[in-house]
Amino acid sequence: MASEKSQLDGLIDADVIAKLAHLPLFARRPMQGNVSGRHQSPFRGSSIEFAEYRKYVPGDDTRRLDWRAFGRSDRFYLKEFEADTNLRCYLVVDASGSMGFGSEGLPTKYRYACRLAATMAYLAVGQGDAAGLTLVTGEGAETIPPKRTPAHLRILATRMQETEPVGDPGFCEALHELAERIPQRAFIVLLSDLYFDPEPLREAMDHLRFAKHDVSLFQVRDPREVEFDFDRPMRFLDLEDGPDMLTDPQVIRNDYLLAVREHEEAIRKILSETMVDYHSVLTRDDLGHVLSRFLAARAPKKV
Numbered sequence: 001m002a003s004e005k006s007q008l009d010g011l012i013d014a015d016v017i018a019k020l021a022h023l024p025l026f027a028r029r030p031m032q033g034n035v036s037g038r039h040q041s042p043f044r045g046s047s048i049e050f051a052e053y054r055k056y057v058p059g060d061d062t063r064r065l066d067w068r069a070f071g072r073s074d075r076f077y078l079k080e081f082e083a084d085t086n087l088r089c090y091l092v093v094d095a096s097g098s099m100g101f102g103s104e105g106l107p108t109k110y111r112y113a114c115r116l117a118a119t120m121a122y123l124a125v126g127q128g129d130a131a132g133l134t135l136v137t138g139e140g141a142e143t144i145p146p147k148r149t150p151a152h153l154r155i156l157a158t159r160m161q162e163t164e165p166v167g168d169p170g171f172c173e174a175l176h177e178l179a180e181r182i183p184q185r186a187f188i189v190l191l192s193d194l195y196f197d198p199e200p201l202r203e204a205m206d207h208l209r210f211a212k213h214d215v216s217l218f219q220v221r222d223p224r225e226v227e228f229d230f231d232r233p234m235r236f237l238d239l240e241d242g243p244d245m246l247t248d249p250q251v252i253r254n255d256y257l258l259a260v261r262e263h264e265e266a267i268r269k270i271l272s273e274t275m276v277d278y279h280s281v282l283t284r285d286d287l288g289h290v291l292s293r294f295l296a297a298r299a300p301k302k303v
Helices: 002-008 014-020 067-073 109-126 151-162 171-181 199-210 223-227 249-273 287-298
Strands: 039-055 077-085 088-094 130-137 140-147 187-192 214-221 234-236 245-247 277-282
Touching: 014 109, 014 287, 067 077, 088 109, 088 140, 088 171, 109 130, 109 151, 109 187, 109 214, 109 287, 130 151, 130 171, 140 151, 140 171, 171 187, 171 199, 199 214, 199 249, 214 223, 214 249, 245 249, 249 277, 277 287
Parallel strands: 088 130, 088 187, 187 214, 214 277
Antiparallel strands: 039 077, 130 140, 234 245
């Protein structure tokens, strides 16, 4: 994949990939796919992972009969195993206007989200899984279906680099559309600052989970949005076409920080109740550390 990786310069860091090389991307829910892979399937198969015994019925493959079980019980039983399958990873990036904000010396939230998405797509394709992309701007959503070919990464990277964050968020509406369009169980990664009324998020998450998708959400924010460390009067611009505001940050700081905490608590509550993984990240956070924690937490627990 080295030749394809050069197409992702600016979005993928070789040092980050090296740090994550020993951490596969696992699904937490059974997946459905067309090729054999590392992810558990909702169907029974004949991989090496034993699942259970089942009574023989005429027409079953006699090669799977367990003769030891027959010797003990004088009855025919078949061994069933968990089938492994490939994963379809859908990366959904918020490209609304607010994602265009970035403090001096740091990437914009959109750029950071694209780096996260591109790195996860690279890891997925590198292990034989499929990666797709949905970009949600104020003008609508564009979806590139998932593929497993390394050349597909160039297409995803190009669209992310060509897209400029603009307009009001239509994130939840796009998620409902996506839930209707994805034909099989998938792993869906959402990347957004979530700067909208959180309540519609509940219905969108319920919709995705009802379809048995494995969903993780990264809330991507700039440190200054969370800490509000402005120290002089200034004009704040609304990047989603709302009114500007000229104010003294010291006057509104406490109320602002309270509103930020309440908004995050509402998000956490909704995602906890809908059983969606939540990850809060800042654009100054090391990408390798963020993803290594994420991947390690998803690995199957050894017993």
